[in-house]
Amino acid sequence: MKTKFMNKEAKIAIVGLGYVGLPLAVAFVEKGFHTIGYDTSAKKIENLLCGISDIADISDQTLQGCLDTNAFELSSQSEDLHEADAIIICVPTPLTEAMEPDMSFIKHAMEDIVANAKKEVFISLESTTYPGTTRELICGPMLEKGYTLGQDFFACYSPERVDPGNKKFHTLNTPKVVGGVDAMSKELGEILYGQVIDTIVPVNSTEVAEMSKLLENTFRSINIAFINEMALLAEKMEIDIWETIEAASSKPFGFMKFTPGPGIGGHCIPLDPMYLSWKAKSKNFYSRFIELAHETNHLMPEKMVDHAAEALNLHQKPINGSKILLVGMAYKEDSNDLRESPGLHIYEQLCARGADVSFCDPEAPKFRDGKGNIQESIAVDYEAFATYDLVVIVTPHKAFDLEQIGTKSQLLLDTKNALKNSFTEKKWSYGKVHNTAVMVKGSSK
Numbered sequence: 001m002k003t004k005f006m007n008k009e010a011k012i013a014i015v016g017l018g019y020v021g022l023p024l025a026v027a028f029v030e031k032g033f034h035t036i037g038y039d040t041s042a043k044k045i046e047n048l049l050c051g052i053s054d055i056a057d058i059s060d061q062t063l064q065g066c067l068d069t070n071a072f073e074l075s076s077q078s079e080d081l082h083e084a085d086a087i088i089i090c091v092p093t094p095l096t097e098a099m100e101p102d103m104s105f106i107k108h109a110m111e112d113i114v115a116n117a118k119k120e121v122f123i124s125l126e127s128t129t130y131p132g133t134t135r136e137l138i139c140g141p142m143l144e145k146g147y148t149l150g151q152d153f154f155a156c157y158s159p160e161r162v163d164p165g166n167k168k169f170h171t172l173n174t175p176k177v178v179g180g181v182d183a184m185s186k187e188l189g190e191i192l193y194g195q196v197i198d199t200i201v202p203v204n205s206t207e208v209a210e211m212s213k214l215l216e217n218t219f220r221s222i223n224i225a226f227i228n229e230m231a232l233l234a235e236k237m238e239i240d241i242w243e244t245i246e247a248a249s250s251k252p253f254g255f256m257k258f259t260p261g262p263g264i265g266g267h268c269i270p271l272d273p274m275y276l277s278w279k280a281k282s283k284n285f286y287s288r289f290i291e292l293a294h295e296t297n298h299l300m301p302e303k304m305v306d307h308a309a310e311a312l313n314l315h316q317k318p319i320n321g322s323k324i325l326l327v328g329m330a331y332k333e334d335s336n337d338l339r340e341s342p343g344l345h346i347y348e349q350l351c352a353r354g355a356d357v358s359f360c361d362p363e364a365p366k367f368r369d370g371k372g373n374i375q376e377s378i379a380v381d382y383e384a385f386a387t388y389d390l391v392v393i394v395t396p397h398k399a400f401d402l403e404q405i406g407t408k409s410q411l412l413l414d415t416k417n418a419l420k421n422s423f424t425e426k427k428w429s430y431g432k433v434h435n436t437a438v439m440v441k442g443s444s445k
Helices: 002-006 021-030 042-049 060-068 078-083 104-116 133-144 183-194 206-236 241-249 268-282 288-314 342-352 402-408 436-441
Strands: 011-015 034-038 072-075 086-089 121-125 153-157 176-180 200-203 323-327 356-360 366-368 374-376 390-393 412-414 427-429
Touching: 002 183, 011 021, 011 078, 011 104, 021 034, 021 060, 021 072, 034 078, 042 072, 060 072, 078 104, 086 104, 104 133, 121 133, 121 183, 133 153, 133 206, 153 183, 153 206, 176 183, 176 206, 183 200, 200 206, 206 241, 206 268, 206 288, 268 288, 288 342, 288 390, 288 412, 288 427, 323 342, 342 356, 390 402
Parallel strands: 011 034, 011 086, 034 072, 086 121, 121 153, 176 200, 323 356, 323 390, 390 412, 412 427
Antiparallel strands: 153 176, 366 374
């Protein structure tokens, strides 16, 4: 198996072709491995076979180039996993409504693997999860099948670190943590990933690798919650939090810059800390930091809706019946990723208060609302922005002309300080001092 990995003679199967799986599959193909992309969605496989990528980081041209090599197979038939020497699992791991880990996708993937995997197979899990998952849900089913660890199968955990839309760090140059359930699994993991990823970070157990992923994102969640709370405090004290952050950032040591916003989104930051909190409770340990950060971050969309109501009130307009436009719905700039986006929560809460809400996002042009209806973006027409009672900047993509948005809009709520110190006469900025007298005087009612 070592020789196969080093000589790129091994056939690699990627289970799950989403934000993590598809870029990883492309990376293996481009490095010379015969790769099977497996997904239970026949529709997704059909689109990919036609050269249509639904992942922003993988262009249609890149996908087609991989297909043209004849080294990239795409399948929705689990039987094809039998050909694989290495199987990498990249399936979703959401939370239930009770904020508990939903392991169903991993379990279903393992059912397919157990039914079809040949002997002497290497299995790696990349999905975010709690410490102990690899031994429980990967090794457990394989052992039950009668396979012997270290002989018939090998198992690793290597957490994904995908940052959708990041132009600097991508699959190849983001360091890869690899932990094995035994020494041979760890060595095989280092060899295999080392053929594709620039930097490998080996650790001594799958539990350390699993914990490292949760630690990374819990750290971010807590710090984002802290700066969001500081922004709310600064508003009460009539202090500009953005200027304060820039001043603090001038310190060359001991300070790391985080910025406030309308909430958190994506798969990792909202969900990973709750995996850790859930696991901690099973050990009779309760993390107050994680729970407080979760509460603070998930209150931010409601705070933005309150700010929208305040801004409209200054112009003698109720939120009920007002026309409101949300600019940007994806959870981060220059991405089409809507997972857990605060924009979705702001949309639902504004609608619940009776507002007539539209959105504009050329990156993420449609989404399914809480009632199951498809909502579609309006065109990027800045003249039309003037017809709205309030324009809310949620996600300032580079595709937007912020100067035009500021100029054409009647009234603005800037949740990201995207416009900085411009248009103060008609802008309510989160985390800034609000000169309400100027806003009312400068308004065009």
